[in-house]
Amino acid sequence: xxxxxxxxxxxxxxxxxxxxxxxxxxxxxxxxxxxxxxxxxxxxxxxxxxxxxxxxxxxxxxxxxxxxxxxxxxxxxxxxxxxxxxxxxxxxxxxxxxxxxxxxxxxxxxxxxxxxxxxxxxxxxxxxxxxxxxxxxxxxxxxxxxxxxxxxxxxxxxxxxxxxxxxxxxxxxxxxxxxxxxxxxxxxxxxxxxxxxxxxxxxxxxxxxxxxxxxxxxxxxxxxxxxxxxxxxxxxxxxxxxxxxxxxx
Amino acid sequence: xxxxxxxxxxxxxxxxxxxxxxxxxxxxxxxxxxxxxxxxxxxxxxxxxxxxxxxxxxxxxxxxxxxxxxxxxxxxxxxxxxxxxxxxxxxxxxxxxxxxxxxxxxxxxxxxxxxxxxxxxxxxxxxxxxxxxxxxxxxxxxxxxxxxxxxxxxxxxxxxxxxxxxxxxxxxxxxxxxxxxxxxxxxxxxxxxxxxxxxxxxxxxxxxxxxxxxxxxxxxxxxxxxxxxxxxxxxxxxxxxxxxxxxxxxxxxxxxxxxxxxxxxxxxxxxxxxxxxxxxxxxxxxxxx
Amino acid sequence: xxxxxxxxxxxxxxxxxxxxxxxxxxxxxxxxxxxxxxxxxxxxxxxxxxxxxxxxxxxxxxxxxxxxxxxxxxxxxxxxxxxxxxxxxxxxxxxxxxxxxxxxxxxxxxxxxxxxxxxxxxxxxxxxxxxxxxxxxxxxxxxxxxxxxxxxxxxxxxxxxxxxxxxxxxxxxxxxxxxxxxxxxxxxxxxxxxxxxxxxxxxxxxxxxxxxxxxxxxxxxxxxxxxxxxxxxxxxxxxxxxxxxxxxxxxxxxxxxxxxxxxxxxxxxxxxxxxxxxxxxxxxxxxxxxxxxxxxxxxxxxxxxxxxxxxxxxxx
Numbered sequence: 002x003x004x005x006x007x008x009x010x011x012x013x014x015x016x017x018x019x020x021x022x023x024x025x026x027x028x029x030x031x032x033x034x035x036x037x038x039x040x041x042x043x044x045x046x047x048x049x050x051x052x053x054x055x056x057x058x059x060x061x062x063x064x065x066x067x068x069x070x071x072x073x074x075x076x077x078x079x080x081x082x083x084x085x086x087x088x089x090x091x092x093x094x095x096x097x098x099x100x101x102x103x104x105x106x107x108x109x110x111x112x113x114x115x116x117x118x119x120x121x122x123x124x125x126x127x128x129x130x131x132x133x134x135x136x137x138x139x140x141x142x143x144x145x146x147x148x149x150x151x152x153x154x155x156x157x158x159x160x161x162x163x164x165x166x167x168x169x170x171x172x173x174x175x176x177x178x179x180x181x182x183x184x185x186x187x188x189x190x191x192x193x194x195x196x197x198x199x200x201x202x203x204x205x206x207x208x209x210x211x212x213x214x215x216x217x218x219x220x221x222x223x224x225x226x227x228x229x230x231x232x233x234x235x236x237x238x239x240x241x242x243x244x245x246x247x248x249x250x
Numbered sequence: 251x252x253x254x255x256x257x258x259x260x261x262x263x264x265x266x267x268x269x270x271x272x273x274x275x276x277x278x279x280x281x282x283x284x285x286x287x288x289x290x291x292x293x294x295x296x297x298x299x300x301x302x303x304x305x306x307x308x309x310x311x312x313x314x315x316x317x318x319x320x321x322x323x324x325x326x327x328x329x330x331x332x333x334x335x336x337x338x339x340x341x342x343x344x345x346x347x348x349x350x351x352x353x354x355x356x357x358x359x360x361x362x363x364x365x366x367x368x369x370x371x372x373x374x375x376x377x378x379x380x381x382x383x384x385x386x387x388x389x390x391x392x393x394x395x396x397x398x399x400x401x402x403x404x405x406x407x408x409x410x411x412x413x414x415x416x417x418x419x420x421x422x423x424x425x426x427x428x429x430x431x432x433x434x435x436x437x438x439x440x441x442x443x444x445x446x447x448x449x450x451x452x453x454x455x456x457x458x459x460x461x462x463x464x465x466x467x468x469x470x471x472x473x474x475x476x477x478x479x480x481x482x483x484x485x486x487x488x489x490x491x492x493x494x495x496x497x498x499x500x501x502x503x504x505x506x507x508x509x510x511x512x513x514x515x516x517x518x519x520x521x522x523x524x525x526x527x528x529x530x531x532x533x534x535x536x537x538x539x
Numbered sequence: 540x541x542x543x544x545x546x547x548x549x550x551x552x553x554x555x556x557x558x559x560x561x562x563x564x565x566x567x568x569x570x571x572x573x574x575x576x577x578x579x580x581x582x583x584x585x586x587x588x589x590x591x592x593x594x595x596x597x598x599x600x601x602x603x604x605x606x607x608x609x610x611x612x613x614x615x616x617x618x619x620x621x622x623x624x625x626x627x628x629x630x631x632x633x634x635x636x637x638x639x640x641x642x643x644x645x646x647x648x649x650x651x652x653x654x655x656x657x658x659x660x661x662x663x664x665x666x667x668x669x670x671x672x673x674x675x676x677x678x679x680x681x682x683x684x685x686x687x688x689x690x691x692x693x694x695x696x697x698x699x700x701x702x703x704x705x706x707x708x709x710x711x712x713x714x715x716x717x718x719x720x721x722x723x724x725x726x727x728x729x730x731x732x733x734x735x736x737x738x739x740x741x742x743x744x745x746x747x748x749x750x751x752x753x754x755x756x757x758x759x760x761x762x763x764x765x766x767x768x769x770x771x772x773x774x775x776x777x778x779x780x781x782x783x784x785x786x787x788x789x790x791x792x793x794x795x796x797x798x799x800x801x802x803x804x805x806x807x808x809x810x811x812x813x814x815x816x817x818x819x820x821x822x823x824x825x826x827x828x829x830x831x832x833x834x835x836x837x838x839x840x841x842x843x844x845x846x847x848x849x850x851x852x853x854x855x
Contacts, residue, residue: 051743073742073743073745074742074745074746074747074748077743077744077745078745082743083743085740085743089737089739089740089743090737090740091732091733091737091740091741092736092737093732093736094736098729099733101726101729102729102730102741102744103744105726105729105730106730106744106745106746107744107745110726111726111727111730111746111747111751112726112730112750112751112754113725113726113727114721114722114725114727115725116724116725118726119725119726160740160744163744164744280650284649284650285650286650286653286654288788332835335839336838339842340596341596341649341650341653342590342596342653342791342795343838343842344838345596345598345650345653346788346791346795346834346837346838347834347835347838349788349792349834350792350830350831350832350833350834350835350838351831351834352831353785353827353828353830353831353834354827354828354831354832354835356827357825357827357828357831358828361824361825473657473658473661473784476654476658477658479654480654480655480658510669510670511669513661513665513668513669514662514665514666514669517658517661517662517665518662520658520659521659521662524643524655525643528646
């Protein structure tokens, strides 16, 4: 059974059809990339899967359940975690606090009015583990708003990991980064996929990252699926080259 | 009985027209600039007092024409000097600023014109009842209703058919896009603020003729104006107009049959509307926030 | 570094509070004014749980302050001359109103949230204003005084001694502020700050924003009710102005002036506001203009507040 099973999903804003009948199946353990020119509907598609808004039509099944009508918080609890194109963090909190909020949410402690429960649930250790995974251990007390773009992105990914997701969705994880930062984030994603066995779907513009990481690629254009396949198939697909790769090269 | 109901409804429509005029001005400013103008009641009172001081020289009609314009000019100045630096900051700050302004307005009006309320009379011919049966129908009250209708109609004309109006409406939806099209958003907000204040000034002159003048006269009108906006639905001027008339009539009827609840009924209506329809009567979908 | 500094600041604040009745006269005040500072300070800090820590713009918090005051006053006037029961009644009324109003407005944000809080508050203002047979109407509710406190065999004469009442109020201030500090140090408190920082992120961490906002609103209203109850006891009097939106605005300006991102900021703001108001209103007819000017100057020149100027981060 597919972990994520999106069937013929459409999202229209008034007369503007941002996503028009997209179907996608993601198997457990897969690393899938979604590419496409600007305005192709990639982020809208992410928003549909993560529960930002409900679809106009079509079904979204996750882990065997129909989640189309659920809000974002409920989908997080089922195991869908995401990051945003423009990094969304808690800028005035420090790195450890950012991760702690996420970890405590995942542990069901967000309404806890005691300190003991968090201690018993091992939150300190959990935060340390996340800091180590994201390579942020030496920056744990730095205010996140003051960190470099790449480090903020790492914090955001670590927060998503704190939710212990079954599916991690990354919206342009390397957007606006230099070569070194891009390399670091790509390495982190690969590690999460290979070592932790995470299922990952990512939107990405940097083709080196896409073709390095992805096992399968879906190409969107004007809200529709243009092509779907392995990196080799996509690289050899003439429609894709004409519509997308040619244009950006 | 019928006469009492009519009396209540008519009085309510008059009050409601004031609420609506004031609330529409507030709404204009809120929708385009995200500012709750707490000093709106102060501007209203200022309009009334200016008319009071001008009338002996230029007559009631002259004052009716000039006082709202002076009020609007002061509004343009206030926006330019005090409100403009706060755009883009937490809405808390513009709220506090206009709150402080409201204090200063009230105190200033008291210092200049005295704490006691002063009478302000429209031409005597307009003040006598038109019929003994409908004793509450005076020429002035009908004239007032007509003028409010004209003002609101004029505003909708401006918004619907002039370049300024089109820009205001576009800016309310998407200010960024508008500014990339080369429209000077600062000027637009300034004029829009002035437009809102003009309506407050006009309401002030009319209210002065009906309710008399006191430094705190705006106080009694600003809260119902907020409620008009909430009841009518955020973002909708027509809704605001309806909301104002509706709570006006409700409070007019309460004043006849249950006088001690004439203010509270407004808020009870608000709660009822919010419970039944969280976005208000004509509020836009997804604009609960 | 920051722990040490917080400790030093806390020590200074408590030392100043414990000795306030003794140094207040030196700056032209009196014991009752010191009590007023503590009570308004509690109110401003309670508001700030919502305003500064949760990031929700309540401009109608006088509602809960006034309900606490009326709850306490009417309990003594009509039911039982007991100070503790009066305060409990005030707190309960404020909490219940907070729960009901909060439930109706937690989906609104920003200016719309603010506008709704103001409008809801007016309901209670007009009830107090119009229902004069019970509330005393515009003249306020008189004909009652706070009762001495009996602690087993001991009796603390908080009625006769202003100083005794000051320390009584300070003890409850400490309890209220202590509860807030505790809440802010728990996962729940951290979550509130996270919601303030980035609501979208918080939502996509699986947090139920509305429930958090609501709970924060209720806690804040409850503490506001305590402050209001103390205020009524301080004056042996309560009138509708405690419920009015001007009073709400004053709490907001206290919090902003002192610094809403710092734990003690609102207390500092309350101290300055209460003292300035006392001095100005006894020297000039035009005190409203002065207060209005304070609002404008704070907004234009000290938006981060006096403690914000020091660039400290709030303990979260």
